[in-house]
Amino acid sequence: xxxxxxxxxxxxxxxxxxxxxxxxxxxxxxxxxxxxxxxxxxxxxxxxxxxxxxxxxxxxxxxxxxxxxxxxxxxxxxxxxxxxxxxxxxxxxxxxxxxxxxxxxxxxxxxxxxxxxxxxxxxxxxxxxxxxxxxxxxxxxxxxxxxxxxxxxxxxxxxxxxxxxxxxxxxxxxxxxxxxxxxxxxxxxxxxxxxxxxxxxxxxxxxxxxxxxxxxxxxxxxxxxxxxxxxxxxxxxxxxxxxxxxxxxxxxxxxxxxxxxxxxxxxxxxxxxxxxxxxxxxxxxxxxxxxxxxxxxxxxxxxxxxxxxxxxxxxxxxxxxxxxxxxxxxxxxxxxxxxxxxxxxxxxxxxxxxxxxxxxxxxxxxxxxxxxxxxxxxxxxxxxxxxxxxxxxxxxxxxxxxxxxxxxxxxxxxxxxxxxxxxxxxxxxxxxxxxxxxxxxxxxxxxxxxxxxxxxxxxxxxxxxxxxxxxxxxxxxxxxxxxxxxxxxxxxxxxxxxxxxxxxxxxxxxxxxxxxxxxxxxxxxxxxxxxxxxxxxxxxxxxxxxxxxxxxxxxxxxxxxxxxxxxxxxxxxxxxxxxxxxxxxxxxxxxxxxxxxxxxxxxxxxxxxxxxxxxxxxxxxxxxxxxxxxxxxxxxxxxxxxxxxxxxxxxxxxxxxxxxxxxxxxxxxxxxxxxxxxxxxxxxxxxxxxxxxxxxxxxxxxxxxxxxxxxxxxxxxxxxxxxxxxxxxxxxxxxxxxxxxxxxxxxxxxxxxxxxxxxxxxxxx
Numbered sequence: 001x002x003x004x005x006x007x008x009x010x011x012x013x014x015x016x017x018x019x020x021x022x023x024x025x026x027x028x029x030x031x032x033x034x035x036x037x038x039x040x041x042x043x044x045x046x047x048x049x050x051x052x053x054x055x056x057x058x059x060x061x062x063x064x065x066x067x068x069x070x071x072x073x074x075x076x077x078x079x080x081x082x083x084x085x086x087x088x089x090x091x092x093x094x095x096x097x098x099x100x101x102x103x104x105x106x107x108x109x110x111x112x113x114x115x116x117x118x119x120x121x122x123x124x125x126x127x128x129x130x131x132x133x134x135x136x137x138x139x140x141x142x143x144x145x146x147x148x149x150x151x152x153x154x155x156x157x158x159x160x161x162x163x164x165x166x167x168x169x170x171x172x173x174x175x176x177x178x179x180x181x182x183x184x185x186x187x188x189x190x191x192x193x194x195x196x197x198x199x200x201x202x203x204x205x206x207x208x209x210x211x212x213x214x215x216x217x218x219x220x221x222x223x224x225x226x227x228x229x230x231x232x233x234x235x236x237x238x239x240x241x242x243x244x245x246x247x248x249x250x251x252x253x254x255x256x257x258x259x260x261x262x263x264x265x266x267x268x269x270x271x272x273x274x275x276x277x278x279x280x281x282x283x284x285x286x287x288x289x290x291x292x293x294x295x296x297x298x299x300x301x302x303x304x305x306x307x308x309x310x311x312x313x314x315x316x317x318x319x320x321x322x323x324x325x326x327x328x329x330x331x332x333x334x335x336x337x338x339x340x341x342x343x344x345x346x347x348x349x350x351x352x353x354x355x356x357x358x359x360x361x362x363x364x365x366x367x368x369x370x371x372x373x374x375x376x377x378x379x380x381x382x383x384x385x386x387x388x389x390x391x392x393x394x395x396x397x398x399x400x401x402x403x404x405x406x407x408x409x410x411x412x413x414x415x416x417x418x419x420x421x422x423x424x425x426x427x428x429x430x431x432x433x434x435x436x437x438x439x440x441x442x443x444x445x446x447x448x449x450x451x452x453x454x455x456x457x458x459x460x461x462x463x464x465x466x467x468x469x470x471x472x473x474x475x476x477x478x479x480x481x482x483x484x485x486x487x488x489x490x491x492x493x494x495x496x497x498x499x500x501x502x503x504x505x506x507x508x509x510x511x512x513x514x515x516x517x518x519x520x521x522x523x524x525x526x527x528x529x530x531x532x533x534x535x536x537x538x539x540x541x542x543x544x545x546x547x548x549x550x551x552x553x554x555x556x557x558x559x560x561x562x563x564x565x566x567x568x569x570x571x572x573x574x575x576x577x578x579x580x581x582x583x584x585x586x587x588x589x590x591x592x593x594x595x596x597x598x599x600x601x602x603x604x605x606x607x608x609x610x611x612x613x614x615x616x617x618x619x620x621x622x623x624x625x626x627x628x629x630x631x632x633x634x635x636x637x638x639x640x641x642x643x644x645x646x647x648x649x650x651x652x653x654x655x656x657x658x659x660x661x662x663x664x665x666x667x668x669x670x671x672x673x674x675x676x677x678x679x680x681x682x683x684x685x686x687x688x689x690x691x692x693x694x695x696x697x698x699x700x701x702x703x704x705x706x707x708x709x710x711x712x713x714x715x716x717x718x719x720x721x722x723x724x725x726x727x728x729x730x731x732x733x734x735x736x737x738x739x740x741x742x743x744x745x746x747x748x749x750x751x752x753x754x755x756x757x758x759x760x761x762x763x764x765x
Contacts, residue, residue: 038050038052039052040052040057040060040067040068040069041068041085042057042059042060042065042066042067042068042085043057043059043060045085046059052069053069054069054070055069055070056069056070057069094106094108094125095108095113096113096116096123096124096125096236097124097125097235097236097237098115098116098121098122098123098124098236099113099115099116100236101234101235101236110125111123124236124237125236196266196270198240199243199244199247199263199267203247203256203257203260204233204243204247206256206257207246207247207250207251207256208229208230208233208246210250210254210256211246211249211250212226214253214254214543214544215249215250215253215254215544216470217470217471217472217473217474217543217544218473218474218544218545218546219343219346219403219406219407219473219474219477219546220291220295220343220346220347220546221249221292221295221343222339222343222371222374222403223288223291223336223337223339223340223343224288224336224725225332225336225377225378225724225725226378227378228332228336228724228725228726229725229726231724232724232726239285239289240274241271241274241275241285241286241289242271242285242288242289242292244267244268244270244271244274244289245267245268245271245288245289245290245292245293245296246292247263247264247267248264248265248267248268248271248292248293248296249264249268249292249295249296250264251263251264251267252264252265252296252299252300252595253299253544253595254544264296265300268292268293268296268297271289271292271293272293272305272309275289275290275293275312276312279312282315282316282319282320283316283320283729283730284320284322284336284337284340284726284728284729284730285726285729285730286316287313287316287317287320287322287340287344288340290309290312290313290316291313291340291343291344291347293309294306294309294310294313294347295347295546297309298547298597299547299595299596299597299598300595300596300597301596301597301600306347306351307351310344310347310348310351310360311360313344314344314348314360314361317340317341317344317361318365322337322340322341322368323341323365323366323367323368324367324368325367325368325369326728328728329727329728330723330724330727331380331382331723332377332380332723332724332725332727333723333724333725333726333727333728333729335371335372335376335377335725336725336726337368338368338369338370338371339371339377339403341366341368342366342370342371342403342407344361345361345363345366345407345410345411346407346410348360348361349410349411349413349414349417352414353417353421354414354416354417354418354419354420354421355418355421356418363388363411363414366388367387368387369384369385369386369387370385370386370387370388370401370404370407370408371385371401371403371404371407372385372401372404373399373400373401373402374401374402374403374470374471376401380723383399385401385404388407388408388411394451395450395451395452395453396451396452396453396456397453398453398455400453400456402456402471402474402475402478403474405452405456405478406474406477406478406481408448409448409478409481409482409485410481412444412445412448412485413481413484413485413488415441416441416485416488416489417488419437419441420488420489420492420499423437423492423501424492424501428502428504428505428508431501431505431508431509432508432509434509435509435510435513438489438490438517441489442486442489442520445482445485445486445489448482449482456475456478458479458531460534462475463475463476463534463535463538464538467538467539467540468540470543472538472540472543473543473544473545476531476535476543476545476549477545477546477548477549479531480528480531480548480549480552481548481552483524483525483527483528483531483552483556484524484528484552484555484556486520486521486524487521487524487525487528487555487556487559490517490518490520490521490524491521491559493506493509493514493517493518493521494518494521494559494562494563494566495566496562496566497562518563518567518570519570521559521563522559522560522563522570522571525555525556525559525560525563526560526581528552528556529556529560529581529584529585532553532556532584532585532587532588533584535588536584536587536588542588542591545591545592547592547597547598547601549588549589549591549592550588550589550590550591550592550598550601550602551601553585553586553588553589553601553605554585554589554601554604554605554608556585557581557582557585557586557605557608557609558608560578560581560582561578561582561608561613564578564613565613575612575613578613579609579612579613582605582608582609583609585605586602586605586606586609589601589602589605590602
């Protein structure tokens with residue numbers, strides 16, 4: 001047999017052997033037993049090590065999964081069954097605030113993690129996208145069947161306040177008196193009734209960055225200290241109501257992304273509800289949140305809500321005695337409180353428009369220093385500032401803060417508005433005193449401008465130096481308001497203007513005096529347009545402002561058009577120049593046309609410019625108050641964009657014609673001024689006249705000196721470390737407190753109402 005035949009036989013033998021082996025393997029009786037898997041399906045899908053326990057592995061037991069070893073009906077662990085297997089989603093809880101700040105391992109247990117439970121401290125979880133944070137006070141909700149992913153804390157109090165209240169009142173968690181943490185399914189905002197979700201981390205960070213970069217420089221928002229706020233937030237102690245208010249106001253003034261403006265409205269609604277649900281526990285944090293909510297309402301043209309919230313915020317402030325200095329606090333905390341109170345005074349003066357009936361916070365009730373410079377507040381450099389006084393007797397110091405000048409100027413404007421409103425209620429026989437009154441106020445305004453440091457004087461150079469500075473907004477408004485104060489003072493002599501005196505009253509005044517007042521009103525309005533021209537030429541553009549700037553632009557254009565239409569030879573302008581001025585004011589107003597209140601001002605300005613300078617356009621102006629009858633001040637004489645003018649009120653009692661001021665009573669100004677008008681012998685004198693020692697009838701009408709107690713400067717306490725602007729922010733109200741300046745009310749006198757008959761206005765500090 002040759003080699004080729006042998007090779008063929010060997011191949012045939014191998015083939016036969018392979019076929020026999022395949023037949024043997026195909027027989028089930030000849031198979032080897034398959035080794036059981038040591039990894040369950042959930043662990044295999046999660047790609048983690050499994051302990052292989054047949055009654056259920058430890059991983060599945062810990063996470064609550066159904067282990068394939070334990071489930072007899074579980075699918076076989078073939079590739080197809082593993083591919084089709086779906087795991088329930090489990091979110092790992094973040095570390096609580098205490099563990100996170102100390103970089104300690106957190107067990108993630110609720111209501112308290114193991115570390116916080118062992119140390120006996122409050123356990124608070126930071127807000128996530130799905131929840132607003134969970135604290136130990138959510139235990140009651142957990143018993144009601146809420147899972148961890150369903151719980152959403154919307155408490156308006158930070159942890160230290162809740163801990164203090166729980167110690168003082170152990171039953172508070174059971175009664176629900178202090179904690180407000182509703183289920184998100186029942187916490188809705190807006191008309192879609194969707195559950196309110198707390199803002200996520202990305203939106204919160206965008207809010208902080210935009211607020212402190214673009215909005216914080218607006219004077220009314222400058223009471224927040226950035227470093228203190230960020231420290232509080234990263235420590236997990238951020239007040240949720242204040243945080244929601246920040247998101248709301250920032251999303252309204254800035255573009256934080258698609259849908260954030262609508263979401264910001266829901267945040268403000270939720271913040272307002274949280275504060276109003278907890279009225280029994282006033283705090284500085286609540287007042288801060290209410291200030292932001294009020295400004296959001298006013299910018300959104302919801303003036304009625306802001307009007308009512310102002311009373312709540314003011315009552316909170318008086319209850320906490322924030323109108324007095326507290327030397328026990330650090331400098332940052334005292335300065336933050338001062339700025340908060342001056343912000344409330346600014347809001348109050350803007351709302352009341354000079355009407356005493358609507359005044360909540362007269363300036364003489366604030367026994368606190370004026371704000372310090374921004375640099376000292378930012379870097380915790382204690383500074384002693386002066387108290388508010390009527391007329392500066394010496395030049396302002398070079399280190400005077402721009403915010404202090406802004407507060408002083410707005411206070412002067414409130415006095416101008418109050419006095420002009422009183423003039424409209426005076427008997428015409430006493431109008432001969434008007435020149436003296438106007439001179440007193442104009443001299444005070446002139447003294448303010450003369451005493452400004454050279455760096456605060458208005459010039460193109462000083463404006464350009466602040467073009468890229470956060471102080472640009474307040475610098476602009478100081479000089480715009482100074483011009484507006486003159487316009488407010490002199491416009492009551494513009495015959496035919498709705499804020500003006502009736503023609504019969506103007507006829508009693510010297511024609512030369514009337515001509516002088518008309519000229520002054522027009523020149524200050526024209527000078528304001530020059531300020532606008534320089535502002536529009538800045539390279540950096542207009543900063544974020546309040547409604548003050550577009551509101552002043554509207555009043556400026558309105559006066560110039562009015563003077564030109566009624567007395568064109570007084571202006572010396574051509575129609576094209578007047579139109580250019582109106583367009584300039586419209587451009588300024590359009591800087592705020594992204595908010596509802598700004599849109600309303602722009603709309604009115606557009607109508608004013610569209611009507612032009614023809615004499616026919618004057619027929620559309622509101623007429624002056626009725627010259628017949630008692631000449632009482634009514635709501636009609638308020639400026640068009642004054643908040644009171646836009647409040648929606650429904651009078652069901654038929655008292656809509658009750659006058660705001662009485663022309664036959666002595667009316668003491670809540671802003672520190674006084675006017676004397678005859679008082680019938682049968683009419684009792686107001687208590688305020690007796691308490692403040694106001695002059696009797698016949699005293700000079702120019703007596704505008706505000707009586708202030710001789711308050712000593714408040715020096716910072718020694719030995720205080722780790723200063724924070726939120727020190728004492730959670731100190732509550734107690735009728736048994738020891739007040740600052742011996743002006744507190746004892747609990748016994750409050751309960752018996754004896755305090756109503758006591759004179760507290762003359763107490764010394």
